[in-house]
Amino acid sequence: MEIIFDHNADKNNKIEKSIEKFLSKVQTLEKKLKIPIVIFQDGVNNSYYIKCSIFTSVVWNLFDFDARLTIDSPESFRANRELLLNNKTYLKMKEDAMDGREFNDIIVEFNSSYNPAKPLKIWGGQHRAHAILEAKNDKERYHGFRIFFDLEKKQRAELALISNTNISVSTDTFDRMLEETMFGDVLRKWCQKIGFLSSSEDFPDVGSKSDKITVKLARSFIVNYYSGKDQGMKIKIDEIDKNVYEPYLVQTGVIIDPNYKKIIEEYGNNILVDKDLLEAGKAYNKLHKTQQNAVKNNPNIQNRKSFRNKALVESVICGWSYVVGLLQCNKGRLKNLYNISNTSSKILDPLNAQEMSKFKHDSDPPTYRGLGTRSSLKDRQRVAQVFLARSLYGTQILDKKLLNKAVSQVVGLLTMKKGYVPNA
Amino acid sequence: MLSFREYLEYSEKHLKKAGEIHKSKNNIEWLLIPSILLSWIAIESFVNNMIDDFNQLPNDIFELHERAFLLEKKLKFSDSGDTVGNFYIDKTDEYKRIEDKIFFLIAKLSKGKKKIKQGKLWQGFKKFKETRDKIVHPKKNMEYSIRINEVEEFLNCSKEIINFISENIWGKPVDF
Numbered sequence: 001m002e003i004i005f006d007h008n009a010d011k012n013n014k015i016e017k018s019i020e021k022f023l024s025k026v027q028t029l030e031k032k033l034k035i036p037i038v039i040f041q042d043g044v045n046n047s048y049y050i051k052c053s054i055f056t057s058v059v060w061n062l063f064d065f066d067a068r069l070t071i072d073s074p075e076s077f078r079a080n081r082e083l084l085l086n087n088k089t090y091l092k093m094k095e096d097a098m099d100g101r102e103f104n105d106i107i108v109e110f111n112s113s114y115n116p117a118k119p120l121k122i123w124g125g126q127h128r129a130h131a132i133l134e135a136k137n138d139k140e141r142y143h144g145f146r147i148f149f150d151l152e153k154k155q156r157a158e159l160a161l162i163s164n165t166n167i168s169v170s171t172d173t174f175d176r177m178l179e180e181t182m183f184g185d186v187l188r189k190w191c192q193k194i195g196f197l198s199s200s201e202d203f204p205d206v207g208s209k210s211d212k213i214t215v216k217l218a219r220s221f222i223v224n225y226y227s228g229k230d231q232g233m234k235i236k237i238d239e240i241d242k243n244v245y246e247p248y249l250v251q252t253g254v255i256i257d258p259n260y261k262k263i264i265e266e267y268g269n270n271i272l273v274d275k276d277l278l279e280a281g282k283a284y285n286k287l288h289k290t291q292q293n294a295v296k297n298n299p300n301i302q303n304r305k306s307f308r309n310k311a312l313v314e315s316v317i318c319g320w321s322y323v324v325g326l327l328q329c330n331k332g333r334l335k336n337l338y339n340i341s342n343t344s345s346k347i348l349d350p351l352n353a354q355e356m357s358k359f360k361h362d363s364d365p366p367t368y369r370g371l372g373t374r375s376s377l378k379d380r381q382r383v384a385q386v387f388l389a390r391s392l393y394g395t396q397i398l399d400k401k402l403l404n405k406a407v408s409q410v411v412g413l414l415t416m417k418k419g420y421v422p423n424a
Numbered sequence: 425m426l427s428f429r430e431y432l433e434y435s436e437k438h439l440k441k442a443g444e445i446h447k448s449k450n451n452i453e454w455l456l457i458p459s460i461l462l463s464w465i466a467i468e469s470f471v472n473n474m475i476d477d478f479n480q481l482p483n484d485i486f487e488l489h490e491r492a493f494l495l496e497k498k499l500k501f502s503d504s505g506d507t508v509g510n511f512y513i514d515k516t517d518e519y520k521r522i523e524d525k526i527f528f529l530i531a532k533l534s535k536g537k538k539k540i541k542q543g544k545l546w547q548g549f550k551k552f553k554e555t556r557d558k559i560v561h562p563k564k565n566m567e568y569s570i571r572i573n574e575v576e577e578f579l580n581c582s583k584e585i586i587n588f589i590s591e592n593i594w595g596k597p598v599d600f
Contacts (some may be wrong), residue, residue, distance in 0.1 A: 100575065241482050296523050302495035362473050363426060363590070365599045415593055419535045 002036040009041035029053035047155040067121035097135035103128040104144030106139035116229035124163025175215035228325025247318035247380040294349035307353035316376035319383030333391035428470040435462035463582040534592035
């Protein structure tokens, strides 16, 4: 079999022999088809490597996930990150592998000096490699490898570093890409129509670094609005305050949230013409802008991002949109809630972010960070109750008394639900 | 308003200070008395706040007499006007004992162990209450002495009572 050095690689007999040894032990596509193997040399650290394709069933038994930086020390630092086998991205990767996806540019070192039964020490692409391992079925494929030979420790360390450094794609970007692919631009248009985004603007790459609504938040808004509306039609008006509601936070990442998918499949472009939904969105956008301006322009409020963007906290947007949906059948209370942007001389921002952040119920652990600061169900339930309580009044501001009342209601109702014993 | 945790923390601070001064044989009653009271207030705060959770619920969730109890208002019988022949909750305060509030919470809203009056915890609570009562209702001919280890027991009793209620009502212990 022909082995040639790339014109940028210095000829090296030892390397050539190591590669011959590798090829004698491992069946590659190149060997099978008698395609010449090219030896490359890295321009930065001078390490040698080849590129080749290996069939799934050949490579299964050769992977070693415990690659060592110092090969003669079993205690050597394990450079690879922990495998995240329950991570959604990994689960999708595994599913794809089972369906016959080919993976490429998995970075390994051929080294038989330790654990010789598994000479392919993995440095880059360990999740892809693991997905290949788990995809033992009849849809086997050739996978692409970069295989390094005779590495010195320094070269190995650098390889480990560059293979484990990547520009992680944020879930917000991922959501945006997936939204566009799966459903087109309806969500973006909806956000542009109500003012969450300007006319030529897209969702931000990383929501936490932005003042804009993300795909996840916009999806949550719509899901909660329709869920709340649905719930509101099922219960009597005078029963509304006797329940604890569970605003929903849509899943993010590689899997499209089933509740969101269902709603978009049901309503599709109609969300762009649903007047009540548009009104709800516009009212919330007004609240968000008022909150931002209040925090920016009032020296008496700390100009903290978490205060400015209180309306973009997951529990707040979920709670509000759910309650707005719930109150669609009670226009009086709905109108009260739409007046929430009002402030007073004492409480300068409509969401009273400072008071919310200080809030703590006796049942909360000492580490609790305040109301409307998290995405947990508990926080979503409480925030929904705050807005529900707020909707009882025309001009009430979100003061400490109202927050106490709302959270006490949630705690009281949940306790009652666990078991109230009437008189014997 | 302070939280029950803060009252307990202040009680502990007084007790700690008392422990330091006690070594030099100085008088420490001026620290032990507030420590006892703060431990007691922690229970009062915790129980009253829990009661208030139920006071915030819609009016028709509890029976009228239960609601009057929770609100600490008098339940009266109307003998005139539009409400004649009916019971109603009057505006007059009718304060309840802390132990009655605890009994109510455990009896009505606990699924767990309800025999609070049996066992060491309640014995300790009664002793704690007696001492507290002597402090807040002093009389010329009533003598009492307070030892530092008793005050520590009262502080622990306060935490245990709070935890007992929390576990029975919320199904989880409290982080102090």
